[in-house]
Amino acid sequence: MLSVEHLKKSYPHSGGSLEVLRDISFTVEAGEFVTIVGPSGAGKTTLLRCLAGLLPRSGGSVTLTTSGRVVDSPPPEIACVFQDYSRSLMPWSKVGRNVEIPLKNKIRERGKRHEQVERALREVDLDGFADSYPWQLSGGMQQRVAIARALAYRPEFLIMDEPFASVDAQTRADLEDLILRVRHDAGLTIVLVTHDIDEAVYLGDRVVVMSGRPTTVVDTVTVDLPRPRSQIATKALPRFAELRTEVLKLITRDGAEVTA
Amino acid sequence: MNTGTRAAELPAETMTLEAEARPGTDPTGRDRSSAAARLLPWGTSIALLVVWELLSRAKVFPSEIPPVTEIARALIKLVPTHEFGASLLATIEQFVVGLLVGGVAGIVLGVLLGAVPLLYQLTHYLLDFLRFIPAVVYLPVLILLLGSTPGVGYVLGAAGAIWPMLFQTYYGVTGVSAILRDTGRVFGLRPHQRLLHITLPAVSPFVATGLRIAASHVLVVVTAVQIISSVAGLGSDIAAYASNAVYPQMYALLVVVGALGVLMNFGLERLERRQLHWHTSYREAGR
Ligand SMILES: Nc1ncnc2c1ncn2[C@@H]1O[C@H](COP(=O)(O)OP(=O)(O)OP(=O)(O)O)[C@@H](O)[C@H]1O
């Protein structure tokens, strides 16, 4: 379980400081899929970098309750998929190497490492692309490489920063379903931020709604939609529309505009 | 000079220009015009040499500028001699040692300065001051210390190489994308693994640009040192021929120095194309 308590983050800013996260608290249970929606510039990336131990906090705490460990540096239980896939992959390494390099310390034996790389690439339907360079692939495929890299790492927690924001609508739907599938297969705990309300409701067990900057948690909405979910059937449910509206209301009440 | 430019795009720019200038990659595919474009520079070069020859023969040029054919004859006579071989070797040796020592030192210091911000803060006034001092300025002191030995060429060659390498490497290291650095940390890579798999490859285009700037600096410095002092090499031969008014031989050696420069640049370009095939500017052209 991941527990975030009264997390604060300010950046130094032209002499003074820029308050981005004012007071963020929520928990993520083991096996849960928590989505976080917030307007652009609310500090979603900032929040995730704090969760992953990449950014020092200005206050509050992030704790992995299973190990009782406070997250001050990147813990081995967490893997990330970043917002900008094209810059998170190493253009000088082939797809296979991109997935393999993070495993160097986890799996000492080369043969086993390669097996795991192959399995991860298969999970995202990229078998056969290990010897391509990332830049030879389409945007959606590159993001799948980033997902495969995170999966191969076998983390307990997968943290994703608007992973589908820069691909077309069809690819986006495919990637959403891909994530739901691998999450089911691997029993992952996922935290995903997005500014897309539909996506947040479609994917999540719970939606944490954030205000605009300085950011607080407005409310948390439990998504009681049946699983497995389907782009067509789930989104056609009246309950889906209700939840969507509920989240939208929470966000607009706060006065921030969001792409719905 | 080039060393002074702070440009994250410098490698990209220089390489793109070259990739685009390559004949045959013309997207319109007009073969005849691209063949003409290839031949034209040769034509103008030959035409200029002919004009030179005629002006010199007609005594329009002073006697210090001999006809091209005489220079060519001098070159052919000079090349097989033992003295020429020794001088050429001495120049190449000073060039290689200077570039290696200065280049490696520049990369190491550049990585250190880029990785430890405090180090940069403490030293950057000094570095910015030192980088603009031409290496040849240290020549008198070195002659006093080392005499007219190849050591002078090594040291000053290295001094010519170190600055472009240091600053290019530094810009490269500080320019590694934040997302890539985060990636390395999130996936638990140790510092030396991050250096090997992320920082160094990301910096390599900058190092390539630094290397090319450094190489041309070193050739200039090494030749100048030999001309001014009597450190053995093509430069000191050039100075000797000039002071004895043996002009065809002097120009013949100038041709050799020029050819060395062209060869070196060609070699470095080839190396770059091979090592940086993944870089944006080589993706279509080089594969
Ligand atoms: N390293 C930094 N130094 C200073 N300010 C920063 C830094 N990173 C982010 N900020 C500021 O913090 C605020 C929130 O940025 P952040 O990237 O976390 O937002 P976001 O919600 O992820 O935005 P987007 O939806 O555009 O991805 C912005 O105003 C940004 O300018």
Ligand SMILES: [Mg+2]
């Ligand atoms: Mg962001």
